[in-house]
Amino acid sequence: MSDRAARCTAFLERAGWGDAIRTPLAGDASARRYERLVACDRTAVLMDAPADQGQDVRPFVRIAGLLAAHGLSAPDVFAADEVDGFLLLEDLGDALFARLVEQDPTRETELYRAAAEMLAILRDLPVPDDLPTFTAQHMARLIEPAFDWYARPLGSTVTQSDQQALFTVFETVLQHTIGNVRVFCLRDCHAENLLWLPERGGTARVGLLDFQDAVAAHPAYDMVSLLQDARRDLSPTLENEIVAHYVALTGDDPDRFRAAYAAIGAQRHLRILGVFGRLSLHFGKPQYVAFIPRVWRHLMTCLATPGLEDLRTAVLQVVPEPDRLDRLKPDAAA
Known part of the structure; x- marks a missing residue:
């Protein structure tokens, strides 16, 4: 038994779950690992987040407490070892939005409307002072991975001067569209991080996962994450319907919100191109390359928005289309 495995076993024993049956659960793009624990008639979820791999469970514990205190369905934290990076969490089940919609596409509208209603509540929560802003x-600087892990591997000769020029254009567009509006944002709010909990009421029916990277950002950020998902397609009709539903709930000016939505979407998708390239080339996870064409389509949709013509030109000057994705596979870099 490895030293980490031994420490994990000791944590579970201290928490009263030492005899539980442990079953691995699907993880995410990080170094975190998850297991479902079953002991008699109770279940829980183990999060194993090693600090020596850049993980820190303290933000999860803090954000979970904040969300739960306002009636949102973050999992309860039953036990925590913040030094070694182990959490014992409430098991919210397996009813992921993505899974439910795959099983029954007729539920898609109901689920996405519920998610929008949850985000409308979230935006009114007090923003913790220590959240990154x-x-x-x-946000303009966050597109940097797109150069090193997407554009250059695909053959672009983008220079440092080109990068700086695109940073400047992005910053100008974002400042114009998002201004100084900042609310509590989950950051990774999409169909594989949301769970349906029909036994609960109101917005508590939407279970929340993977929120430890929460930020203070424009409210359109979470809506882009939800509706322009890198992993699954939504019809433009449904996307527009959910945006309209959200705007009706919040009272936002529809035109200003959609302008921010398009600008933030362009920033987010460009960054994700680089993030997925890095996951493949650096971390040996080529499965993320398969999502890149969809992310590119989202990027082009956002850049086609009236008012973003200069940004579109600047992006296309240095960022190539995804037509040689084999270059983003680990064996191509060998």
């Missing part, structure tokens, strides 16, 4: 300048 997504300013226009910071």
Whole structure:
């Protein structure tokens, strides 16, 4: 038994789950690992997040408490070892939105409307002072992975001067569209991080996962994450319907919200191109390359929005279409 495995076993024993049957659960793009624990008639979820691989469970514990205190369905934390990086969490089940819609596409509208209603509640929560803030300048700089892990591997000769020029254009567009509006954002709010809990009431029916990277950002950020998902397609009709539903709930100006939505979408999708390239080339996870064509389509949709013509031109000057994705596979870099 490895040292980490031994420490994990000791944590479970201290928490009263030492005899539980342990079954691995699907993980995410991080170094975190999950297991479902079953002991008699109770279940829980183990999060194993090693600090020596850049993980820190303290934000999860803190954000979970904040969300739960306002009636949102983050999992309860039953036990925590913040030094070694182990959490014992409430088991919210397996009814992921993505899974439910795959099984029964007729439920898609109901689920996405519920998610929008949850986000409308979330935006009114107090924003913790210590949340990272997504300013226009910071968001512009976050596109940097797209150069090293997407554009250059695909053959672009993008220079440092080109990068700086695109940063400047992005910052200008974002400042114009998002201004200084900042709310509590989950950051990774999509169909594989949302669970349906029909036995609960109101917005508590939407279970929340993977929120430890929450930020203070424009409310359109979570809506882009939800509706322009890298992993699954939504029809433009449904996307527009859910945006309209959200705007009706919040009272936002529809035109201003959609302008911010398009600009943030362009920033997010460009960054994700680089993130997925890095997951493949650096971390040996080529399965993420399969999502890149969809992300590119989302990027082009956002850049086709009136008012983003200069941004579209600047992006296409240095960022190539995804037509040689074999170059983003680990064996291509060998």
